[in-house]
Amino acid sequence: KNQVEQSPQSLIILEGKNCTLQCNYTVSPFSNLRWYKQDTGRGPVSLTIMTFSENTKSNGRYTATLDADTKQSSLHITASQLSDSASYICVVSPRGVSYGQNFVFGPGTRLSVLP
Amino acid sequence: SQTIHQWPATLVQPVGSPLSLECTVEGTSNPNLYWYRQAAGRGLQLLFYSVGIGQISSEVPQNLSASRPQDRQFILSSKKLLLSDSGFYLCAWSVTGTGELFFGEGSRLTVL
Numbered sequence: 713k714n715q716v717e718q719s720p721q722s723l724i725i726l727e728g729k730n731c732t733l734q735c736n737y738t739v740s741p742f743s744n745l746r747w748y749k750q751d752t753g754r755g756p757v758s759l760t761i762m763t764f765s766e767n768t769k770s771n772g773r774y775t776a777t778l779d780a781d782t783k784q785s786s787l788h789i790t791a792s793q794l795s796d797s798a799s800y801i802c803v804v805s806p807r808g809v810s811y812g813q814n815f816v817f818g819p820g821t822r823l824s825v826l827p
Numbered sequence: 828s829q830t831i832h833q834w835p836a837t838l839v840q841p842v843g844s845p846l847s848l849e850c851t852v853e854g855t856s857n858p859n860l861y862w863y864r865q866a867a868g869r870g871l872q873l874l875f876y877s878v879g880i881g882q883i884s885s886e887v888p889q890n891l892s893a894s895r896p897q898d899r900q901f902i903l904s905s906k907k908l909l910l911s912d913s914g915f916y917l918c919a920w921s922v923t924g925t926g927e928l929f930f931g932e933g934s935r936l937t938v939l
Contacts, residue, residue, distance in 0.1 A: 755930035
């Protein structure tokens with residue numbers, strides 16, 4: 713069964729500190745992996761998308777890594793800001809499946825950045 | 828550029844009342860459209876998806892239905908709401924082959 717797990721479930725850090733969020737998946741065959749940021753009460757917004765051949769991708773202070781062999785991804789946030797407080801969702805797409813099942817969602821990590 | 832609009836943003840309804848949530852996409856043609864529900868502290872659950880006008884696939888048996896009367900319009904409905912229908916509903920769209928999924932702003936439904 714295709715599944716996506718994320719850890720930790722929640723995280724509290726101080727403003728200016730770095731943090732790393734983890735995503736493990738069992739989706740196979742693999743097509744791509746995305747990280748989304750979801751502010752409270754809003755829709756998710758895409759941060760990065762990575763394909764099988766990509767190891768690292770950055771978007772400002774956000775850096776995503778992918779190890780397709782171990783089926784793990786991480787999202788590293790540098791110099792955190794209060795506005796980084798949100799849920800971060802890992803989404804993996806299997807290759808060659810019907811449209812309705814082509815996005816497998818993780819439960820998300822809730823990040824709180826304190827002043 | 829493409830945009831997605833979803834409304835209403837917030838809705839409080841009594842048990843047994845009907846529901847209609849609407850979603851429209853602008854700036855693209857023949858998108859794949861999705862309705863998701865997100866319970867508090869949990870992941871997104873796919874409810875319905877559509878690959879074309881009048882083509883609806885249901886992923887979870889429930890008290891809800893969906894319709895796609897126009898290419899870029901997706902509607903989530905219920906004839907009689909249950910308490911368990913409360914949640915955060917998200918409309919989303921994608922284009923085949925791009926690998927991207929774009930979400931609306933969401934609709935918070937509270938059933939009392």
